[in-house]
Every structure is written in C-alpha cells, then in structure tokens.
Amino acid sequence: MKLITAKLVLKLLVACGLCLLLALSLNAQVQTQTNATTTGKTTQVNVERGEVVLVSGNDLVVKMEDGSIRHIPSVPESARVEVDGKQLGIHDLKPGMKLERTVTTTSTDKTITTVQSVTGKVWHVTPPSSVILTLQDGTNQSFKIPKGQKFNVDGNMVDAWGLKKGMTISATRVVEEPQTVIEQQKRLTGKMPPPPPPPPADQPMLVVVVMHPPNPAEPAPAPTELPKTGSLLPLVGLLGIVCCGFSFGIRMLRWI
Numbered sequence: 001m002k003l004i005t006a007k008l009v010l011k012l013l014v015a016c017g018l019c020l021l022l023a024l025s026l027n028a029q030v031q032t033q034t035n036a037t038t039t040g041k042t043t044q045v046n047v048e049r050g051e052v053v054l055v056s057g058n059d060l061v062v063k064m065e066d067g068s069i070r071h072i073p074s075v076p077e078s079a080r081v082e083v084d085g086k087q088l089g090i091h092d093l094k095p096g097m098k099l100e101r102t103v104t105t106t107s108t109d110k111t112i113t114t115v116q117s118v119t120g121k122v123w124h125v126t127p128p129s130s131v132i133l134t135l136q137d138g139t140n141q142s143f144k145i146p147k148g149q150k151f152n153v154d155g156n157m158v159d160a161w162g163l164k165k166g167m168t169i170s171a172t173r174v175v176e177e178p179q180t181v182i183e184q185q186k187r188l189t190g191k192m193p194p195p196p197p198p199p200p201a202d203q204p205m206l207v208v209v210v211m212h213p214p215n216p217a218e219p220a221p222a223p224t225e226l227p228k229t230g231s232l233l234p235l236v237g238l239l240g241i242v243c244c245g246f247s248f249g250i251r252m253l254r255w256i
Contacts, residue, residue, distance in 0.1 A: 030141075033115045036179075040109040045102065052097040058090055062099060083190040096193030104185045112177045118143070119170040127160035133169070146173060 050062035050070065060072040080087040081099065120133030123140050132142045150157045151169045163169065 031117045035113045035115075037111045037113065038108060039111055039178075042107045044105045044107075046105070048101045048103075050099050052093050052095050052099060054095060055090065055093050060090065060093065079188075081188050081190045083192060088190070093190075094193065098191040098193075100189050102187045102189075104187075106183045106185075108181045108183070110179045110181060112179050114175045114177070116173045116175075117170065120168070122163050122165050122167045122169060124165065125160065125163045127163065129160075131160065131163060143171075149173065 049065040052060070053063050053069070054061040058073075058075045058077070060075050062070045062072065064070055075090040077089060079090060081089075081093065083097070118133065118135075120135045120141075122131060123134045124132040128145055128147075130142055130144050132140050134140050145160045148159075149171065150159060151163060151171045153162070153167050153169050
C-alpha cells in the first residue's frame with residue numbers, strides 16, 4: 001500500500017514538473033513587451049479646516065469651517081499632525097486647536113501598449129477564430145486570432161483565411177489600453193489654541209470714605225436779662241400824636 005502511494009506521489013511530482021517546463025517553454029516562445037506612455041496629468045487640491053472640539057480616547061470631534069460637526073472615530077495611533085514643526089499624535093490634541101488637511105489628488109492618463117510576437121509553423125487553422133502553431137521547441141500551442149489580425153508569410157501579409165498547414169508564419173499583436181493612475185498625498189497640519197488673555201493690570205483700590213454728619217451745635221444758653229435795645233421815648237411820642245389827633249377831631253365836631 002505504501003509502495004503504491006509513493007508511486008502516485010512520484011507521478012504527480014513528475015507531471016507538475018513537466019507542466020512547469022511546458023509553461024516556461026511556451027512563455028519563452030511568445031515575446032511580450034509592454035510600454036506606458038503618459039498622455040495627460042491633472043492635479044486637484046482640496047483643503048479642509050476645522051477646530052478640535054473634543055478628544056476622547058481615539059475619537060476626535062472637529063467643528064468644520066462651515067459650522068458642521070464631524071466625528072472621526074478610532075483615529076490610529078500612527079496618525080500624526082504637524083504643529084509648529086512637531087509631530088503630534090491623537091492624544092496630544094487639545095480643544096481649540098486649529099486643524100488643516102490638504103489633499104492633493106493627481107490623475108495621470110496613460111496608454112499601456114502591449115506588443116506580443118510569435119513565430120511558428122501552422123499545424124491546424126480554424127479561420128477566422130483560432131490557429132495551432134508548432135513552435136520552435138516542437139510543442140504545439142493554440143492561439144485566438146483577433147479580429148483583423150494579419151500574418152507574415154514569407155514577406156506577404158495574409159489573414160486567417162490565407163493560412164495553410166505547414167506554413168511558417170510570424171504574427172505581432174499590438175494592444176493599446178487607456179489607464180488612469182490616481183495618486184493622493186495627504187498633509188495634516190495644526191495650530192495651537194491662542195493663549196488665554198493676560199489678567200488685567202492692577203487697578204487702584206477703591207477707598208470708601210464715610211462722611212459722618214457734623215454734630216448739631218449746642219444752643220447758646222438763654223441770657224438771664226434781656227438786652228437793653230430800646231427806651232420809652234418813642235412810646236411817649238406816639239401817645240402825643242394820638243392826643244393831638246383826638247383834640248383835632250373834637251374841634252372839628254364843634255364847628256359842625
């Protein structure tokens with residue numbers, strides 16, 4: 001039983017080796033050249049600005065320039081922000097920091113030209129779809145015939161219908177495919193939040209002066225005697241005038 005298994009393994013190894021040699025041989029018979037030509041290039045720069053609102057673990061909340069709030073979860077530890085020439089990580093960010101991300105997208109238009117060439121002897125042809133050629137190493141390989149393909153037979157160009165068994169031919173296939181290569185470069189920079197305003201300069205101390213009303217003046221003691229400010233002479237004169245008037249009035253009554 002073990003002998004049979006060993007033989008099977010040996011046969012499989014030999015078969016794999018033959019397949020590998022055949023594949024290498026076939027690849028050696030078909031020559032392929034590839035060339036890339038740049039036909040155009042465009043560059044687009046997109047700048048986004050925002051302010052750090054919250055840093056919680058590896059989650060970042062940023063207020064964008066247009067006022068929208070953007071939540072950036074699970075920021076990797078390898079992410080770096082260039083601030084004042086220093087590379088800072090997610091845990092170094094502080095609320096109030098200004099962030100600016102510049103994304104430069106470059107689109108390069110290329111034309112990929114693939115040239116395949118093969119030389120062999122026609123062993124069988126099924127026009128216009130396929131042909132089997134006997135290559136220089138004696139192996140046969142089937143090829144699909146592209147639409148409009150021409151073959152060089154002793155310097156004459158013929159199509160698939162002109163091929164006959166035993167002809168030695170060479171064919172070249174040229175395939176051009178447009179391709180756009182997009183490259184992006186991202187740069188993240190930031191600015192520290194402005195320092196807090198300095199405390200106000202020392203102001204003069206407000207001095208409160210309490211003005212007490214003055215004590216009311218004590219009244220002067222009443223004089224014990226009235227001051228001698230008058231005499232009886234005016235009173236005597238007043239009585240004389242009254243008497244004169246009274247006698248004048250009586251005299252007038254007598255005349256009447």
